[in-house]
Amino acid sequence: MSRRPGHVTTGPYAPPVPRGTVTLTSADGARIHAEIHGPEDAPAVVLAHGWTCSTAFWAPVVRDLSADHKVVVYDQRGHGRSPAAVPAGHSTEALADDLVAVLEGTLAPDERAVVGGHSMGGMTIMAAAGRPQLRARAAAVLLCSTGSAGLAAESRVFPLRSPGGRRRAHRLLLGSRAPLGPVSPLTRSALKYATMGPGATAEQVEACARIVHACPAGVRARWGHVLYGLELTGGLGALEMPAEVIAGTADRLTPPVHARRMASVLPDLRRLTELPGLGHMTPIEDPGAVAGRLRVLVGDHLRAAGADDGPAAAAPGIPDQAPRTARQQKESTT
Numbered sequence: 001m002s003r004r005p006g007h008v009t010t011g012p013y014a015p016p017v018p019r020g021t022v023t024l025t026s027a028d029g030a031r032i033h034a035e036i037h038g039p040e041d042a043p044a045v046v047l048a049h050g051w052t053c054s055t056a057f058w059a060p061v062v063r064d065l066s067a068d069h070k071v072v073v074y075d076q077r078g079h080g081r082s083p084a085a086v087p088a089g090h091s092t093e094a095l096a097d098d099l100v101a102v103l104e105g106t107l108a109p110d111e112r113a114v115v116g117g118h119s120m121g122g123m124t125i126m127a128a129a130g131r132p133q134l135r136a137r138a139a140a141v142l143l144c145s146t147g148s149a150g151l152a153a154e155s156r157v158f159p160l161r162s163p164g165g166r167r168r169a170h171r172l173l174l175g176s177r178a179p180l181g182p183v184s185p186l187t188r189s190a191l192k193y194a195t196m197g198p199g200a201t202a203e204q205v206e207a208c209a210r211i212v213h214a215c216p217a218g219v220r221a222r223w224g225h226v227l228y229g230l231e232l233t234g235g236l237g238a239l240e241m242p243a244e245v246i247a248g249t250a251d252r253l254t255p256p257v258h259a260r261r262m263a264s265v266l267p268d269l270r271r272l273t274e275l276p277g278l279g280h281m282t283p284i285e286d287p288g289a290v291a292g293r294l295r296v297l298v299g300d301h302l303r304a305a306g307a308d309d310g311p312a313a314a315a316p317g318i319p320d321q322a323p324r325t326a327r328q329q330k331e332s333t334t
Helices: 055-065 092-106 120-127 132-137 163-175 185-195 202-213 217-228 233-237 256-265 287-301
Strands: 020-025 031-037 044-048 070-074 113-118 138-144 243-248 269-275
Touching: 020 092, 031 055, 031 092, 044 055, 044 092, 044 120, 055 070, 055 202, 055 287, 070 092, 092 113, 092 120, 092 132, 113 120, 113 132, 113 287, 120 138, 120 217, 120 233, 132 138, 138 287, 163 217, 185 202, 233 256, 243 256, 243 287, 256 269, 269 287
Parallel strands: 044 070, 044 113, 113 138, 138 243, 243 269
Antiparallel strands: 020 031, 031 070
């Protein structure tokens, strides 16, 4: 019996066909699959997906941006078309190595990009904060639905009153090797409860379920153990380039407390955006909002050579903010 593909194949959440693909080699020899969309000479955006996802997760954002941006997406090791690593190859350092390999392998010499990460992808950016390659290549960063530490204690998938109880319950969830099985009405409901807001559509839930269920159980568990012990607050404080943070107010996996804490630590925070009623899967739940903030970062920090030096246009539906200096001037949009 043929296996269903690990993503939907029609509609707005189906992955677009890339202009090119490349297999890159990370520092420890791990092979990383990357895709390139959009015009080669356009401003570049590099996107890192989260735990149990793949390049397909970015499909609606890529569709939005690739008309006038060069967009690079890649599969984190063990996800999508990137082969699983040996057990020792699961660490935040390995995530940073892979991001560096993607930046160096897909961008032209001296080319810079806006770098965005969702969930574990945001953690990847934090893990790479001290790398000279990130500092040289990233004109700005977007941290989307993510956190830097304390994930198990702060998560609300199991809404237990005791932090210790929540930590133990979420440790079991993160480290579980139980197969998810085929996508079904029951598993769709469970996934929507755990990862999405109440207003998520059936089409959005199906897109996320197909991606998450395609992640091998062993890969899910190994990276889940890394997430349980996550401590990247130091890396967060070392992200000295302009940064934005996005969070859904109904996110159970990385509740808004993480976004607010990150906003208080980032050296050059430009904006904190809280999306009312959205869950953890913000790039699928509201791809226009995520793509819009990436466009603003490109306009503000990565104008193409010869572009007008006037103020960048605000993203549709999301008011732009004024002064863009220190964290005292951060703004939260709700």
